[in-house]
Amino acid sequence: MRSSWSMICPPRHGQESRVAANVGSFEFQRVDIRDARALESVVKTHAKADVVLHLAAQVAVTTSVTEPRHDFEVNALGTFNVLEACENTPKTPS
């Protein structure tokens, strides 16, 4: 595994220590993926990254029914924002 990771998400309470125990050195960035500008800003600071794993999601089926706009904004638009941030960030050779 790589020695350095960045996790861009608002992790649930306790996730930081769980990830640290399993991954080793990493860095948390708390960014709402609906905020395209903030997301791109963080992605640009990691232009040497080889891989982006996008796991941020609104996962509750009940919420997708009661708050469909929120579900769409996080899952569809948020994914678009991640892809666009990557597209707008040329990879810097490491």
Ligand SMILES: NC(=O)c1ccc[n+]([C@@H]2O[C@H](COP(=O)([O-])OP(=O)(O)OC[C@H]3O[C@@H](n4cnc5c(N)ncnc54)[C@H](O)[C@@H]3O)[C@@H](O)[C@H]2O)c1
């Ligand atoms: N857990 C599984 O078995 C499984 C299987 C197949 C696919 N998936 C998919 O993997 C993805 C992640 O699933 P999970 O089980 O890790 O869910 P999870 O709920 O544990 O993780 C989702 C993360 O997204 C974050 N998040 C929510 N809204 C956000 C926002 N607006 N901006 C930034 N971060 C936000 C949450 O804080 C949480 O940390 C989902 O798309 C899910 O459908 C999961």
